[in-house]
Amino acid sequence: MIKNDVITVGLIGLGQMSGGHRKMISEIEHFQMGALCEVNEEILHQIGDEEGVSKEKRFTDMEALIADPDVDAVVSVVPNHLHARVIELCIYYQKPLMAEKPFTLDFNEAENLTALYEKQPIPVMVGFSYRYVASFRYAKKLIAENKIGPIRHIAIRYLQSGGAALFEKPYAWRFNKAVSGTGALGDLGAHMIDSARLFVGEFRAVSALMETFITKRKDPVSGETKTVDVDDFTSFQAVLENNVIGNFVTTRNAVGSGNQHEVTIYGDYGTIHVNCERPNEIDICVRDEKDEEGARPVFKTEIVPDSYRKQQFQDFADLVTGNEQPNTPTFYDGYQNQKVLDRIIQSAETGQTVKVD
Structure with missing residues (x-):
């Protein structure tokens, strides 16, 4: 300290x-x-x-x-x-x-x-x-307040387009397993795993599919064509704490997507949707007190209060000075995240569901 x-x-x-x-x-x-x-x-x-x-x-x-x-x-x-x-x-x-x-x-x-x-x-x-995106922080607060009731299902997508064939992205270290470990899974999927852990809790089991769409890319330095040995696409289903079911998709080959990390959380009484590309808005579908009895709730967009904006390095400064703040991602979160990544790879390689713990 x-x-x-x-x-x-x-x-x-x-x-x-x-x-x-x-x-x-x-x-x-x-x-x-x-x-x-x-x-x-x-x-x-x-x-x-x-x-x-x-x-x-x-x-x-x-x-x-x-x-x-x-x-x-x-x-x-x-x-x-x-x-x-x-x-x-x-x-x-x-x-x-x-x-x-x-x-x-x-x-x-x-x-x-x-x-x-x-x-x-x-x-x-x-x-x-993404723990520091205002809408994600506000969603965490609403879940803690039981705004949508017990969570039953979470759906997370993280889509980018830079790796698609259209853009002819050259070979780089991110396409080399020895340097990167995985492709879209570690680069983007690690954030999906962390968001699920933040909103729901620990992973219990995973069942995964990984695929490489573009197996060869040109090295801009040597001019050689090199083999890509990491995933362009990973999807997996999971069971999390309290038997919450999750489904996850990530790829760097989704033409039309920018940096589309979005989370939808489904509870017994409503649904919350957040997207990092709309950091100051949150979509909520819950029954309003003003609604007629028996009326179906509809999605409404709310502006996130300014108080939910936070710069992530402020939490690092507090951690360094011995004043750790709630939901700061620490060593333990990194370790647990890597464990889930490992089990996803095991599942994709074996074609079987793999327990996390």
């Missing part, structure tokens, strides 16, 4: 995703960017100049940044195969960490990390960013 008035943050990984993280770090009053790490030195110095980070705090080796005594907390935005190593080093050097999802490359890594973490715990937040 850090008591400093100003928390010096070290950022590892300066690729495309890091821009949003840099902006969010700058918005937190007690955070200051104090160190950067990137293997591409040109990018390292370009962003170092933009952020005003001194040259001696620009690293090409992530362990050097994590070990730096001037770094109070670490934010990691690296490819999936490096996630476990970053967490391991932060545990060793006892540095609070904001880690990206999926938690690890595979479940074996997650289990090994848990053994280390239980001996030397540190504050760890996992980047399940």
